Amino acid sequence: xxxxxVTQTIPFDPAGGSLSVVMLAVPASPGHYSLMLLERDRSTxxxxxxxxxxxxxxxxxxxxPGGASVQDGRLLLAQTSIGxxxxxxxxxxxxxxxxxxxxxxxxxxxxxxxxxxKESQLVATLSGQGIAQ
Amino acid sequence: xxxxxxxxxxxxxxxxxxxxxxxxxxxxxxxxxxxALQGDFAVPDAPAILMLxxxxxxxxxxxSAQQLTSSLASGSGDFTxxxxxxxxxxxxxxxxxxxxxxxxxxxxxxMLYRTRVSFATGRDSTTRRxxxxxxxxxxxxxxxxxxxxxxxxxxxxxxxxxxVDSLRALPLAxxxxxxxxxxxxTPAQQKQVDAIAKAAADSIHGAVATREAQAIAALxxxxxxxxxxxxxxxxxxxxxxxxxxxxxxxxxxxxVAAWLTxxxxxxxxxxxxxxxxxxxxxxxxxxxxxxxxxAVVRMYSGSNTYKVSLEGQAVSRASARPKWGFKLGGEFEVxxxxxxxxxxxxxxxxxxxxxxxxxxxxxxxxxxx
Numbered sequence: 337x338x339x340x341x342v343t344q345t346i347p348f349d350p351a352g353g354s355l356s357v358v359m360l361a362v363p364a365s366p367g368h369y370s371l372m373l374l375e376r377d378r379s380t381x382x383x384x385x386x387x388x389x390x391x392x393x394x395x396x397x398x399x400x401p402g403g404a405s406v407q408d409g410r411l412l413l414a415q416t417s418i419g420x421x422x423x424x425x426x427x428x429x430x431x432x433x434x435x436x437x438x439x440x441x442x443x444x445x446x447x448x449x450x451x452x453x454k455e456s457q458l459v460a461t462l463s464g465q466g467i468a469q
Numbered sequence: 470x471x472x473x474x475x476x477x478x479x480x481x482x483x484x485x486x487x488x489x490x491x492x493x494x495x496x497x498x499x500x501x502x503x504x505a506l507q508g509d510f511a512v513p514d515a516p517a518i519l520m521l522x523x524x525x526x527x528x529x530x531x532x533s534a535q536q537l538t539s540s541l542a543s544g545s546g547d548f549t550x551x552x553x554x555x556x557x558x559x560x561x562x563x564x565x566x567x568x569x570x571x572x573x574x575x576x577x578x579x580m581l582y583r584t585r586v587s588f589a590t591g592r593d594s595t596t597r598r599x600x601x602x603x604x605x606x607x608x609x610x611x612x613x614x615x616x617x618x619x620x621x622x623x624x625x626x627x628x629x630x631x632x633v634d635s636l637r638a639l640p641l642a643x644x645x646x647x648x649x650x651x652x653x654x655t656p657a658q659q660k661q662v663d664a665i666a667k668a669a670a671d672s673i674h675g676a677v678a679t680r681e682a683q684a685i686a687a688l689x690x691x692x693x694x695x696x697x698x699x700x701x702x703x704x705x706x707x708x709x710x711x712x713x714x715x716x717x718x719x720x721x722x723x724x725v726a727a728w729l730t731x732x733x734x735x736x737x738x739x740x741x742x743x744x745x746x747x748x749x750x751x752x753x754x755x756x757x758x759x760x761x762x763x764a765v766v767r768m769y770s771g772s773n774t775y776k777v778s779l780e781g782q783a784v785s786r787a788s789a790r791p792k793w794g795f796k797l798g799g800e801f802e803v804x805x806x807x808x809x810x811x812x813x814x815x816x817x818x819x820x821x822x823x824x825x826x827x828x829x830x831x832x833x834x835x836x837x838x
Contacts (some may be wrong), residue, residue: 341651363567364575364582364616366625371560372640378649384641387633389626392573413650417632419625420614424530430569432594452688453629455636459651 339447339460341457346441348404350464353436355400355407357460359414360430361390362443367418368452373400376409390418404435408464417457420449431458513728515558516604516707517587520726520750530555530565538663558587572616583608587707595754599715600723604707612699612734621691628684629706632678697771698740701732709750724750724758739770761786774802793817800832808832 348355361367367390374383384400390396400407416429427449432442445456494696512518563570574763575582593600608614615621640650642665648654654662656785705728710722726748733741744762762785769778777799784792803809810830817823 343651360569362570363735364570364572365564366572366616366629367628368626370633370637372650374650378651379644379647381644387630387637389630390572392571395573396571411651415633415640417629417636419615419629421621421625427724452685452692453625453632455632457636469733 343459345461347463350405358432359396361418365418369416372413374411407462408433412460414458421428515587516705517602518556520602520709521589522590528635560585582789601713602709606705610702618695624688626689633672638673642669651732651829698734742767
């Protein structure tokens, strides 16, 4: 099962456009993921995108509900299972948070896979304290 | 790991018998031996290395731009134009985009990402010339590519979906109990979280254990099938040249070679393979450019405990008589970890010379070799 979650705080501009998250499994790996948006209390579910397959960036891009101003303190929880297909055995999930077409930050789990699949948990805390311009 | 072998009789027919040695070396992992059974006539993984008679054991396979740069730097050693000894093989498209390439983008253009470049340098032991070779390898059709193999993808899709359902069970249970999905927790919360986690794990195990076991079995079958006898069409072309020293003085063209392999899956355990190789290159003295060509048709079948192959081969060299040959070979596991190889063949050179050969070889194949 998934090991220790990979966590990261991602700052954004609360006065900017809406936020979106792109899920990816590299290098070109198949698999599934679950994506949830939680309130800052960490126990209230804002949105559950369900159990989805990794496919293309367009299909794996999800806009966060509500404007940027309401996202401060919210958490994105991604749980992934990736099939190991690269001859090197390398595979990793990547969760990228974007605003207005700009990448705000990315989380990835680069731990080695030990079997047919690799499970990971990624937790991004959204911070509306502003970003460096 | 190479297994110890005991050969009882082995008349010379090096080209043929070498193939069986390759096959037997990995005798206990039949799913990985299809490539080995294709022997010298399959399109090589790194044609440039083969053109310089180099060893693939020292080949570098960078998967990122950073690793590629590092590989090239390590091969130079000093400030010469041509590195003394270097072997690199990589997919330019994967190196450029691998760290942000999705499975969907790969499947939209698999040939691009399967195209591989190999580059090798070395020193010819006879002529003492610095050599360099560059080759391109393309897989026009490759069902052994797990990223496009439909059976494998269906199996991995099912398994990872089950695993994500299992992962989701805990956060959903915590949300239902108004507990934080991620820590930190108070001691009281931690107790509740532990209890819910155990209950969720027990519930999930009961619900999906059978489905997960079936998905794992399907995945194993699909992976083995993809590696053993998948349809494949590979082509490659390479050129090599040399110079009198490592700075490129008196550079010259030394040859060009091309390979084609076409493999068809036949039933569940067999493959029919046609391999062609053509070359126009210098002979061992390094003086004259000569034409050469090889062709082979091979049929092989196999399982965990036996392998059988039947092949016909033609070898042509300019200014030499063509050679023809046929061979029937097999290997069998007589007891655990003890394999017997049998081979019988006939080879003719021109119209007047021909000979039969046979061999029996015992091999110990340690577990997990």
